[in-house]
Amino acid sequence: MPLVGDVKGPRGPVAADVDKATGDAYWRRTSNLMWLMLAIWAVAGFGVHLFATSLNTITVFGFPLGFYMAAQGSLIIFVVQLFWFAKRQNAIDEEFGVEEE
Amino acid sequence: MSDAPKAQSGDFLSNLGRIYGWYTGGFAAFVLVLALLEQVGVPNRIIGYLFVFLTIGVYALIGYLSRTAQVSEYYVAGRRVPALYNGMATGSDWMSAASFIGMAGTLYLQGYDGLAFVLGWTGGYVLVAILLAPYLRKFGAYTVPDFLGARYGGNLARLAGVIVLMSASFTYVVAQIFGTGIIASRFLGISFEVSVFVGLAGILVCSMLGGMRAVTWTQVAQYIILIIAYLLPVVLLSAKVTGVPVPQLMYGQALEQIEALRLTKEALAGAPSHITPFINSDPINFFGLIFCLMLGTASLPHILMRYFTTPSVRDARQSVAWSLFFIFLLYFTAPAYAAFAKLEVFTNVIGAPIASLPEWVSIWSNIGLVRVTDANADGILQFREFVINADAIVLATPEIAGLPYVIAGLVAAGGLAAALSTADGLLLAIANALSHDVYYRMIDPQANSKRRLVVARILLVVVAIIAAWVASTRPAGILAMVAWAFSIAASGLFPALVMGVWWKRTTSAGAVAGMVVGYGVCLFYLIGTQYYGMPLWFGIRNISCGLFGIPAAFLTTFVVSLMTQAPSQAMQDFIDSIRTPRGGVRMVGGEKVLD
Numbered sequence: 210m211p212l213v214g215d216v217k218g219p220r221g222p223v224a225a226d227v228d229k230a231t232g233d234a235y236w237r238r239t240s241n242l243m244w245l246m247l248a249i250w251a252v253a254g255f256g257v258h259l260f261a262t263s264l265n266t267i268t269v270f271g272f273p274l275g276f277y278m279a280a281q282g283s284l285i286i287f288v289v290q291l292f293w294f295a296k297r298q299n300a301i302d303e304e305f306g307v308e309e310e
Numbered sequence: 311m312s313d314a315p316k317a318q319s320g321d322f323l324s325n326l327g328r329i330y331g332w333y334t335g336g337f338a339a340f341v342l343v344l345a346l347l348e349q350v351g352v353p354n355r356i357i358g359y360l361f362v363f364l365t366i367g368v369y370a371l372i373g374y375l376s377r378t379a380q381v382s383e384y385y386v387a388g389r390r391v392p393a394l395y396n397g398m399a400t401g402s403d404w405m406s407a408a409s410f411i412g413m414a415g416t417l418y419l420q421g422y423d424g425l426a427f428v429l430g431w432t433g434g435y436v437l438v439a440i441l442l443a444p445y446l447r448k449f450g451a452y453t454v455p456d457f458l459g460a461r462y463g464g465n466l467a468r469l470a471g472v473i474v475l476m477s478a479s480f481t482y483v484v485a486q487i488f489g490t491g492i493i494a495s496r497f498l499g500i501s502f503e504v505s506v507f508v509g510l511a512g513i514l515v516c517s518m519l520g521g522m523r524a525v526t527w528t529q530v531a532q533y534i535i536l537i538i539a540y541l542l543p544v545v546l547l548s549a550k551v552t553g554v555p556v557p558q559l560m561y562g563q564a565l566e567q568i569e570a571l572r573l574t575k576e577a578l579a580g581a582p583s584h585i586t587p588f589i590n591s592d593p594i595n596f597f598g599l600i601f602c603l604m605l606g607t608a609s610l611p612h613i614l615m616r617y618f619t620t621p622s623v624r625d626a627r628q629s630v631a632w633s634l635f636f637i638f639l640l641y642f643t644a645p646a647y648a649a650f651a652k653l654e655v656f657t658n659v660i661g662a663p664i665a666s667l668p669e670w671v672s673i674w675s676n677i678g679l680v681r682v683t684d685a686n687a688d689g690i691l692q693f694r695e696f697v698i699n700a701d702a703i704v705l706a707t708p709e710i711a712g713l714p715y716v717i718a719g720l721v722a723a724g725g726l727a728a729a730l731s732t733a734d735g736l737l738l739a740i741a742n743a744l745s746h747d748v749y750y751r752m753i754d755p756q757a758n759s760k761r762r763l764v765v766a767r768i769l770l771v772v773v774a775i776i777a778a779w780v781a782s783t784r785p786a787g788i789l790a791m792v793a794w795a796f797s798i799a800a801s802g803l804f805p806a807l808v809m810g811v812w813w814k815r816t817t818s819a820g821a822v823a824g825m826v827v828g829y830g831v832c833l834f835y836l837i838g839t840q841y842y843g844m845p846l847w848f849g850i851r852n853i854s855c856g857l858f859g860i861p862a863a864f865l866t867t868f869v870v871s872l873m874t875q876a877p878s879q880a881m882q883d884f885i886d887s888i889r890t891p892r893g894g895v896r897m898v899g900g901e902k903v904l905d
Contacts, residue, residue: 309891
């Protein structure tokens with residue numbers, strides 16, 4: 210039996226806090242950010258390392274670039290990416306007024 | 311007791327920076343005092359004892375002070391752990407004895423190809439942050455199977471989750487206890503079997519009285535010790551070799567010298583390149599392993615449950631970023647360890663007369679981690695005549711750098727902290743799944759909170775003792791089995807968790823079928839190739855068996871979901887409510903929202 214609308218929770222009736230249009234638009238933006246993040250993840254985690262052999266011909270401060278990307282470069286990208294993601298997603302939450310009270 | 315800790319913890323939480331600042335200073339002072347004691351002639355054995363017992367004593371004290379009688383404190387530390395400190399706790403929860411001691415050695419032995427571990431064990435946090443942690447936090451679970459039970463309406467999905475969790479976490483925790491046993495026996499000079507139970511005591515005092523709350527604050531303390539212990543020796547070694555105490559930047563020079571020596575030094579004939587990719591593993595195994603480790607990271611319950619403890623969804627996201635940062639500090643240093651150790655071996659060990667090798671070689675030969683043979687009887691050590699165990703690299707660095715024994719004791723304390731903290735997290739994940747999901751949710755939903763806590767503690771002790779007993783039998787290949795945990799967790803849990811949040815159409819039947827198929831395919835390939843001589847599929851090693859299990863699980867979940875009736879409107883509302891940070895969670899069918 211599909212229940213439509215609000216469901217009674219143990220903390221009393223829980224109102225639908227966000228109207229449907231806003232909710233959908235919010236989720237579209239959140240999904241787009243998710244795909245962008247996954248793309249960066251795929252490139253840093255896999256993509257660049259496909260070219261490790263050719264990147265190794267370039268040397269920076271003694272580091273062959275292909276080796277460096279797997280040892281440190283991609284890790285730095287992941288860390289920066291996550292701090293940026295947290296900031297970006299918070300901004301999206303606020304834009305749609307769905308941040309936590 | 312139930313009221314007092316609450317008042318205390320208010321003070322405690324607002325003073326975290328000061329408390330852990332003093333703690334770090336106190337630890338530094340402790341190391342300096344031991345260094346002085348060593349100079350005035352206190353024997354090494356006593357220094358080892360002091361390191362092991364004083365650090366375990368501090369963890370026990372924190373565990374005792376964090377005791378609690380409240381269910382939400384026990385399971386999720388009252389959901390009050392600030393993002394930064396939860397990040398530190400996750401760091402030590404994550405980094406095990408294998409990361410601390412074994413990682414640099416793997417890089418030493420495998421060169422570029424070992425970097426699959428560095429990439430796989432960091433990149434997974436991106437998936438945790440964007441796909442899972444904020445939504446699981448919003449749902450407000452106590453355990454990972456809790457989410458499966460609510461999303462897939464029933465105990466079948468919950469039970470499937472518990473089974474995957476148990477199989478992934480149990481071998482992992484046995485390996486950690488094994489690791490504490492090895493470290494404790496080496497530095498206390500007692501038998502391995504006894505050391506295992508010393509380690510067990512160390513683990514239990516941290517977690518039994520205070521559950522997640524105690525484990526959290528001990529893990530923060532353990533992170534501080536393990537990161538100091540990891541960085542200090544290699545910083546000093548870098549300063550000695552290059553004159554600059556920043557190993558992460560300076561090991562480029564070491565890499566250049568290693569490659570130059572390899573090509574010019576006669577005794578190094580046969581040494582593989584340190585920087586050339588795909589020597590030990592072909593690209594498909596290299597990338598396959600990265601893939602399985604990353605998705606496994608995002609499915610291991612002892613990691614996911616750390617994000618249930620933050621005060622908000624926003625903090626959960628921020629906390630994953632901090633976790634990765636604190637993990638990164640160790641992982642981006644590991645390649646430097648490997649390079650400096652290799653340079654030392656290539657310059658001063660290989661090609662030297664066997665009669666006059668550096669002192670550290672004989673120290674570690676005695677323990678069996680280094681083996682020197684003179685196969686061609688020319689009195690000169692050739693590359694092929696020198697074998698070093700992966701575990702020796704980090705442990706031997708203090709001696710390689712000619713540092714006093716106190717630094718070796720510090721490294722041991724760090725390794726112990728890494729093993730204990732991971733074991734704590736894993737044990738808690740297993741015992742909580744049993745006490746919360748199996749006992750409370752499935753067997754006796756009427757149990758009051760006092761009874762639930764008693765059951766939780768008893769199960770914790772029982773699981774710990776079984777794990778310690780298994781470890782004390784020195785099971786063969788236990789360390790190899792740890793790597794399997796990632797594939798098992800990813801195949802069994804990742805699709806059900808991710809699709810549960812991101813695809814509303816996922817049905818209970820689809821999720822359960824996906825979990826069963828993924829877990830089944832993964833285990834079939836593992837056991838078949840490992841024990842029954844089954845040929846490898848496409849040449850993929852069984853450490854990456856998730857490469858078959860994960861797609862199978864995704865596909866099954868997808869197909870079966872489309873074949874079964876779409877989830878009810880109430881379920882779709884529930885999914886909407888966990889996707890949105892604001893507002894309450896709209897549970898289906900009158901299930902209770904947890905505190």
